[in-house]
Amino acid sequence: MDTDAYESITRNTAEVVTNEEIHALAESPENRRAYVGYEPSGVLHVGHMLTANKLIELQSIGFDIIVLLADVHAYLNGKGTFAEIRETASQMREQFIAYGLDSNQTEFILGSSFQFDEEYILDLHALEAETSLARSNRAMAAIKGDETATVAHAVYPLMQALDIVYLDVDLAIGGTEQRKVHMLARDTLPSIDADAPACLHTPLIADLTTGIGKMSSSSGVSISIEDDTTTLTKKIESAYCPPTATPDPSSEGESRYNPVLQLFEYHVFPRFDDVVIERQEKHGGDLSYETYDSLEVDLESGDLHPADAKEALAAYLDTLIEPGRAKVRDERK
Numbered sequence: 001m002d003t004d005a006y007e008s009i010t011r012n013t014a015e016v017v018t019n020e021e022i023h024a025l026a027e028s029p030e031n032r033r034a035y036v037g038y039e040p041s042g043v044l045h046v047g048h049m050l051t052a053n054k055l056i057e058l059q060s061i062g063f064d065i066i067v068l069l070a071d072v073h074a075y076l077n078g079k080g081t082f083a084e085i086r087e088t089a090s091q092m093r094e095q096f097i098a099y100g101l102d103s104n105q106t107e108f109i110l111g112s113s114f115q116f117d118e119e120y121i122l123d124l125h126a127l128e129a130e131t132s133l134a135r136s137n138r139a140m141a142a143i144k145g146d147e148t149a150t151v152a153h154a155v156y157p158l159m160q161a162l163d164i165v166y167l168d169v170d171l172a173i174g175g176t177e178q179r180k181v182h183m184l185a186r187d188t189l190p191s192i193d194a195d196a197p198a199c200l201h202t203p204l205i206a207d208l209t210t211g212i213g214k215m216s217s218s219s220g221v222s223i224s225i226e227d228d229t230t231t232l233t234k235k236i237e238s239a240y241c242p243p244t245a246t247p248d249p250s251s252e253g254e255s256r257y258n259p260v261l262q263l264f265e266y267h268v269f270p271r272f273d274d275v276v277i278e279r280q281e282k283h284g285g286d287l288s289y290e291t292y293d294s295l296e297v298d299l300e301s302g303d304l305h306p307a308d309a310k311e312a313l314a315a316y317l318d319t320l321i322e323p324g325r326a327k328v329r330d331e332r333k
Contacts, residue, residue: 002026002029005026005061008057009022009058011057011270012054012266013202014201014203015200017182017186017199017200018198021198025198029058029062030062031063033064033167033171034055034058034170034173034200035065035066035068035164035171036065036067037067037073037163037174038068039073039074039079040071040088040089040092041092043226043328044096044224046215046223046263046267048096049099049225049267050175050203050205052100054173054200054270056100056271059105059106063105063171064105065101066169067107069093069109071086071089071110072115072116073156073159073160074088091327094331095327098326099321099324100271100320115159123165123194124162127158130191130192131184133154135184136153136157138180139181139184140153140180160185161189164197165189165194171197171199172197175202175203176203178201182197185197186199205266207221208223208235208238208259209221209239210256211242211256221235221238223321225324225328228325229318232318239259239310240260241258241306242306243300245257245258245296246258260306260310260313261299263313264313265292268313268316268317268320269291269292271320275289275312275316277295277304277312278312283308
C-alpha cells in the first residue's frame with residue numbers, strides 16, 4: 001500500500017467505510033473515480049468548500065473527480081424550475097473551478113443527463129421494491145431536517161444510491177449527514193447486482209457563533225464564497241473561540257466545538273503549506289505553523305491569542321474564496 005496515498009485519502013475525515021476498502025484504493029489511486037453530489041443551490045458555502053478541499057487533495061494523488069450537479073434532486077426538493085436549477089448548476093461549476101478544482105481532472109455531470117434513461121428508471125423501481133419506506137425516510141432525515149416527509153423525499157436517497165452505479169465511482173464522498181444514505185446504498189445495491197462503493201465522510205463545522213450544532217445558512221451565521229472581505233472579517237471576529245479545541249458542553253448539556261479551530265484544520269491547513277499569524281513585535285512578533293496541531297497547542301497554552309487567530313483565519317479564508325467571489329461578481333453583471 002502507498003502510505004502517503006492512504007494518508008491523503010483519510011486525512012481530515014470523520015469516518016471511512018471501510019478501512020480495508022480505502023487501503024485497496026490507496027494501492028493504486030491513479031484514475032480512480034471519486035464523487036460528490038451537490039444540489040445546485042446558488043453560491044458555494046463552507047460545506048461545499050470543505051468537501052471540495054478533500055476533492056482537491058484526492059486530485060493531487062491521481063483521482064479523477066466526478067461532481068454530480070444534482071438538478072433532478074434539486075427539483076424534487078422544490079428548488080425551482082429545471083431551467084433555473086440548470087442555470088445555477090452552470091454557475092456553481094465555475095465557482096468550484098475558481099475555488100481550486102482542476103478542470104482537467106473534474107467531470108461535472110447533470111443528474112438529468114442519465115436519470116431519465118429507461119435503464120436507470122427500471123433500476124430505481126427495483127430498489128424501491130427492495131427498500132421499506134421507513135428505511136428510506138431514515139436515510140433522508142439527516143438531509144431534509146424538519147421538513148414534512150414527501151414521496152419525493154423517500155425516492156431521493158434511492159436515487160443517490162443508484163447514481164453511484166451509473167457514475168461508475170470507486171469512492172463516494174459526503175459530509176457526515178450523508179452517512180445514512182451511503183449505508184443505504186451499500187445495503188441495497190447488491191440487490192440489483194451492483195457493487196457498493198467505499199465511502200468517506202467529512203466533518204461538519206460547528207455553528208460559528210455558539211459552537212453548538214452545525215454551521216448553517218438557514219439557521220445562524222454561515223460563510224459563503226460571495227462574502228466580501230468586510231463581511232467575512234466581521235463574521236470571524238464574532239465567532240465563538242475559547243482557548244481550547246474541546247470546550248465544555250453548554251448549560252443544557254449540548255456538545256460544543258471550536259469553529260475557528262475547525263476552519264483552520266479543515267479549510268486553511270489543507271490549502272496552505274505554512275500558516276503565519278501576523279502580530280506586532282510588542283505582542284511577540286509573527287508566529288508560523290506548518291501543522292494544525294502546533295497551532296492548536298499554542299492556542300491552548302495561551303501563546304496564541306484567540307483574537308490573533310481570528311484575524312489570521314479571516315485573511316486566509318478571504319484569499320481562498322476571492323477567485324470564486326470574483327466569479328459570482330461576474331455572473332451578476
